[in-house]
Amino acid sequence: xxxxxxxxxxxxxxxxxxxxxxxxxxxxxxxxxxxxxxxxxxxxxxxxxxxxxxxxxxxxxxxxxxxxxxxxxxxxxxxxxxxxxxxxxxxxxxxxxxxxxxxxxxxxxxxxxxxxxxxxxxxxxxxxxxxxxxxxxxxxxxxxxxxxxxxxxxxxxxxxxxxxxxxxxxxxxxxxxxxxxxxx
Amino acid sequence: xxxxxxxxxxxxxxxxxxxxxxxxxxxxxxxxxxxxxxxxxxxxxxxxxxxxxxxxxxxxxxxxxxxxxxxxxxxxxxxxxxxxxxxxxxxxxxxxxxxxxxxxxxxxxxxxxxxxxxxxxxxxxxxxxxxxxxxxxxxxxxxxxxxxxxxxxxxxxxxxxxxxxxxxxxxxxxxxxxxxxxxxxxxxxxxxxxxxxxxxxxxxxxxxxxxxxxxxxxxxxxxxxxxxxxxxxxxxxxxxxxxxxxxxxxxxxxxxxxxxxxxxxxxxxxxxxxxxxxxxxxxxxxxxxxxxxxxxxxxxxxxxxxxxxxxxxxxxxxxxxxxxxxxxxxxxxxxxxxxxxxxxxxxxxxxxxxxxxxxxxxxxxxxxxxxxxxxxxxxxxxxxxxxxxxxxxxxxxxxxxxxxxxxxxxxxxxxxxxxxxxxxxxxxxxxxxxxxxxxxxxxxxxxxxxxxxxxxxxxxxxxxxxxxxxxxxxxxxxxxxxxxxxxxxxxxxxxxxxxxxxxxxxxxxxxxxxxxxxxxxxxxxxxxxxxxxxxxxxxxxxxxxxxxxxxxxxxxxxxxxxxxxxxxxxxxxxxxxxxxxxxxxxxxxxxxxxxxxxxxxxxxxxxxxxxxxxxxxxxxxxxxxxxxxxxxxxxxxxxxxxxxxxxxxxxxxxxxxxxxxxxxxxxxxxxxxxxxxxxxxxxxxxxxxxxxxxxxxxxxxxxxxxxxxxxxxxxxxxxxxxxxxxxxxxxxxxxxxxxxxxxxxxxxxxxxxxxxxxxxxxxxxxxxxxxxxxxxxxxxxxxxxxxxxxxxxxxxxxxxxxxxxxx
Numbered sequence: 006x007x008x009x010x011x012x013x014x015x016x017x018x019x020x021x022x023x024x025x026x027x028x029x030x031x032x033x034x035x036x037x038x039x040x041x042x043x044x045x046x047x048x049x050x051x052x053x054x055x056x057x058x059x060x061x062x063x064x065x066x067x068x069x070x071x072x073x074x075x076x077x078x079x080x081x082x083x084x085x086x087x088x089x090x091x092x093x094x095x096x097x098x099x100x101x102x103x104x105x106x107x108x109x110x111x112x113x114x115x116x117x118x119x120x121x122x123x124x125x126x127x128x129x130x131x132x133x134x135x136x137x138x139x140x141x142x143x144x145x146x147x148x149x150x151x152x153x154x155x156x157x158x159x160x161x162x163x164x165x166x167x168x169x170x171x172x173x174x175x176x177x178x179x180x181x182x183x184x185x186x187x188x189x
Numbered sequence: 190x191x192x193x194x195x196x197x198x199x200x201x202x203x204x205x206x207x208x209x210x211x212x213x214x215x216x217x218x219x220x221x222x223x224x225x226x227x228x229x230x231x232x233x234x235x236x237x238x239x240x241x242x243x244x245x246x247x248x249x250x251x252x253x254x255x256x257x258x259x260x261x262x263x264x265x266x267x268x269x270x271x272x273x274x275x276x277x278x279x280x281x282x283x284x285x286x287x288x289x290x291x292x293x294x295x296x297x298x299x300x301x302x303x304x305x306x307x308x309x310x311x312x313x314x315x316x317x318x319x320x321x322x323x324x325x326x327x328x329x330x331x332x333x334x335x336x337x338x339x340x341x342x343x344x345x346x347x348x349x350x351x352x353x354x355x356x357x358x359x360x361x362x363x364x365x366x367x368x369x370x371x372x373x374x375x376x377x378x379x380x381x382x383x384x385x386x387x388x389x390x391x392x393x394x395x396x397x398x399x400x401x402x403x404x405x406x407x408x409x410x411x412x413x414x415x416x417x418x419x420x421x422x423x424x425x426x427x428x429x430x431x432x433x434x435x436x437x438x439x440x441x442x443x444x445x446x447x448x449x450x451x452x453x454x455x456x457x458x459x460x461x462x463x464x465x466x467x468x469x470x471x472x473x474x475x476x477x478x479x480x481x482x483x484x485x486x487x488x489x490x491x492x493x494x495x496x497x498x499x500x501x502x503x504x505x506x507x508x509x510x511x512x513x514x515x516x517x518x519x520x521x522x523x524x525x526x527x528x529x530x531x532x533x534x535x536x537x538x539x540x541x542x543x544x545x546x547x548x549x550x551x552x553x554x555x556x557x558x559x560x561x562x563x564x565x566x567x568x569x570x571x572x573x574x575x576x577x578x579x580x581x582x583x584x585x586x587x588x589x590x591x592x593x594x595x596x597x598x599x600x601x602x603x604x605x606x607x608x609x610x611x612x613x614x615x616x617x618x619x620x621x622x623x624x625x626x627x628x629x630x631x632x633x634x635x636x637x638x639x640x641x642x643x644x645x646x647x648x649x650x651x652x653x654x655x656x657x658x659x660x661x662x663x664x665x666x667x668x669x670x671x672x673x674x675x676x677x678x679x680x681x682x683x684x685x686x687x688x689x690x691x692x693x694x695x696x697x698x699x700x701x702x703x704x705x706x707x708x709x710x711x712x713x714x715x716x717x718x719x720x721x722x723x724x725x726x727x728x729x730x731x732x733x734x735x736x737x738x739x740x741x742x743x744x745x746x747x748x749x750x751x752x753x754x755x756x757x758x759x760x761x762x763x764x765x766x767x768x769x770x771x772x773x774x775x776x777x778x779x780x781x782x783x784x785x786x787x788x789x790x791x792x793x794x795x796x797x798x799x800x801x802x803x804x805x806x807x808x809x810x811x812x813x814x815x816x817x818x819x820x821x822x823x824x825x826x827x828x829x830x831x832x833x834x835x836x837x838x839x840x841x842x843x844x845x846x847x848x849x850x851x852x853x854x855x856x857x858x859x860x861x862x863x864x865x866x867x868x869x870x871x872x873x874x875x876x877x878x879x880x881x882x883x884x885x886x887x888x889x890x891x892x893x894x895x896x897x898x899x900x901x902x903x904x905x906x907x908x909x910x911x912x913x914x915x916x917x918x919x920x921x922x923x924x925x926x927x928x929x930x931x932x933x934x935x936x937x938x939x940x941x942x943x944x945x946x947x948x949x950x951x952x953x954x955x956x957x958x959x960x961x962x963x964x965x966x967x968x969x970x971x972x973x974x975x976x977x978x979x980x981x982x983x984x985x986x987x988x989x990x991x992x993x994x995x996x
Contacts, residue, residue: 058386
């Protein structure tokens with residue numbers, strides 16, 4: 006390298022896999038995930054902590070990866086969108102997003118899905134208002150948020166059968182979509 | 190491959206059912222590949238040096254220091270890309286890099302390709318540019334006045350006027366004479382921007398003498414054309430591929446400088462070159478909603494029937510043409526497709542200012558006049574003591590008619606849409622409350638609670654292409670091979686679900702399910718032309734092309750099965766994965782044996798429906814969608830803060846091919862309309878954007894979005910695929926005037942300016958208390974040197990179906 010850039014070895018636990026990286030100390034977690042680990046499912050909307058698009062989970066809690074340096078979170082469990090499904094089995098939130106059309110352009114979806122996952126893990130039966138509050142830091146320009154709210158309620162209801170009949174009816178769409186179906 | 194399914198009550202197996210989108214799983218698992226997700230080996234990163242001045246001459250550009258920086262592989266300036274381009278043939282006024290003059294803060298001047306983004310940015314900082322700063326022109330009034338230094342562009346005029354339009358249909362003066370009441374109003378609609386979650390991104394390679402570009406564009410074909418022109422390469426040596434798309438809303442419809450620049454840098458370096466705009470750059474790239482000042486004068490009879498309308502607009506266009514000529518016409522074109530206006534005069538003007546260029550945003554040029562028109566009619570109803578909904582309904586256009594400006598209306602669900610939202614919202618009952626009916630036991634309405642009603646219409650694709658040509662607007666090819674079906678189309682899925690529409694139509698016709706259809710879309714090498722995702726054209730145009738191609742393929746499959754089994758072809762059923770008694774795969778093998786390679790093609794060309802006058806190309810569409818909307822809100826009389834409680838909307842989509850996606854488009858349109866109505870502003874101070882970040886540029890969050898009740902109205906258009914029209918743009922339009930009407934209903938003040946902010950409400954209330962006009966908004970419309978109107982004889986109003994296709 007031509008420039009004097011401080012580099013440091015960091016050991017990250019991402020989606021249950023240990024990764025040892027030698028990266029410039031000023032690189033954000035967002036940049037390291039995308040550029041050094043090829044985990045491009047984490048998106049960027051502003052890189053200033055304003056839009057929520059780059060949300061990942063750190064020890065199960067949402068963090069904006071554009072505002073976190075890898076050295077800050079060594080040894081903690083990082084979950085990105087790539088780690089949300091179990092193999093080819095979608096997480097109930099992902100399944101609900103697919104069925105209800107909660108992802109249009111899909112660019113904000115990874116961040117919103119992870120924020121919603123964190124919510125459901127601490128509150129299995131959130132009210133619609135609680136969902137709004139939990140996701141208020143994530144912007145979406147396509148959906149008007151309506152289908153996202155419906156999808157989070159649907160996913161919550163499948164774990165705890167409190168979902169309203171209306172949301173269940175609107176799920177429609179026939180049999181569940183398995184991961185491989187969309188890539189045949 | 191296909192699970193048998195029973196046909197639904199509408200007679201279709203797929204159409205009308207809520208299917209997940211073909212790419213839904215890749216999007217929720219983070220595997221959809223957007224342009225910035227691509228990082229081929231040896232990729233260079235590009236940054237662009239942009240003007241810090243709104244208006245300046247470039248005296249010199251010195252890149253020597255940048256070129257010497259380690260890690261810098263190439264530096265280019267305007268001398269490397271001198272050829273001008275632009276989306277419209279009449280306004281080829283942009284350069285990928287300017288070397289003579291900059292016209293807004295953000296105009297590109299030089300570009301660097303380096304081994305990483307930080308070096309590229311540092312190299313941009315090392316480029317020294319000498320400017321002669323010119324007086325900037327920052328408002329419509331300044332643009333109309335004599336220029337202090339020099340004009341922004343060297344065409345148009347006088348002064349900084351870009352385009353003037355003056356059209357008159359029927360005898361407007363006689364219409365006003367016939368009126369019992371005439372009213373004039375002035376309105377202003379502030380500009381706002383698309384704010385897609387994905388920043389524009391493009392990556393190019395140059396291999397074997399061929400350029401390949403992946404871009405987050407809405408229109409691969411127009412980018413292809415611009416690249417061929419500026420790079421001086423034949424189109425067959427350029428390939429443009431639409432990457433997974435992170436949101437457009439019109440903002441990625443122009444060809445952009447960065448798309449051309451990465452191609453040039455890839456050609457120079459022989460390496461992949463990527464450029465992703467920063468969020469701040471996206472605000473300056475813009476091409477969003479024009480700020481428009483509007484003056485409207487309408488005459489009505491004592492019963493509220495419109496006798497004549499005169500509409501004047503002044504658009505603040507920013508520094509370049511972009512789609513501006515079309516935008517100017519659009520501010521006057523679609524008033525007539527909702528209300529029967531027997532005599533109509535339109536005068537439009539677009540000016541250049543030293544701001545980022547404006548262009549098309551969802552509703553392109555029509556939300557501004559729709560806002561003005563709906564509020565203006567509310568006020569007229571108020572003046573003459575007629576219920577505003579009644580007044581509007583009395584003037585609704587009818588199906589199978591032609592408007593005074595020669596627009597052809599086929600299906601029209603205005604009446605049904607209106608009834609649906611009025612009934613569901615209780616709007617009329619509320620009206621009774623407000624006049625204190627003692628018959629109703631409901632509690633008296635509290636001050637600050639209000640409801641507003643508005644309607645709108647939008648095109649299902651522009652009836653004419655952006656550049657003159659006789660080719661189809663959309664083409665689809667289908668290949669069937671050993672039971673596998675692939676559909677090829679140039680249409681670009683920007684998240685709205687155009688791929689889903691293609692899959693649904695091909696599946697329906699071939700008796701399959703959408704997931705059985707493989708799609709290849711938005712790739713200029715492998716897919717036939719489609720003019721892209723703008724003007725709500727894809728469902729109608731690509732849909733009709735897909736329908737034709739699929740029916741041809743079905744005919745071949747049926748013929749092969751009939752020949753083999755001896756059953757008459759017209760009795761062979763195609764449903765649930767079977768062609769007659771054979772499986773789809775067996776049938777496809779028979780057909781391939783009979784016909785050879787199984788391919789079919791379909792195309793769509795809109796009917797020639799433009800009127801016989803210059804400028805008639807903007808406005809015609811093969812079909813118009815219709816919407817009606819009621820907004821319920823609370824407006825705090827102390828703070829002016831508005832809280833929207835609920836929105837009811839009914840949308841005449843013609844036919845919902847996939848109701849799940851139609852609802853998604855409608856809800857997204859309402860959301861975007863609320864953002865424009867209440868908070869979004871693209872405003873400038875000394876040439877700089879006031880709020881070029883997602884925190885400062887306010888847009889609605891999860892907490893701001895109200896509950897929405899959507900009604901899909903199906904009028905089954907005679908020419909749409911299965912009767913479908915559009916859903917992507919129309920539903921935004923009525924939301925904005927309905928918000929302002931609801932504020933009047935709540936507080937008795939008119940906010941004649943978008944966005945309807947708390948400050949404006951408080952100021953209007955203050956004026957009301959002082960006994961002044963209870964209103965906030967512009968008070969004058971400037972004197973504009975419009976030319977003499979081109980007088981156009983209106984067509985006969987009735988439209989019989991036989992002559993519908995060509996008037």
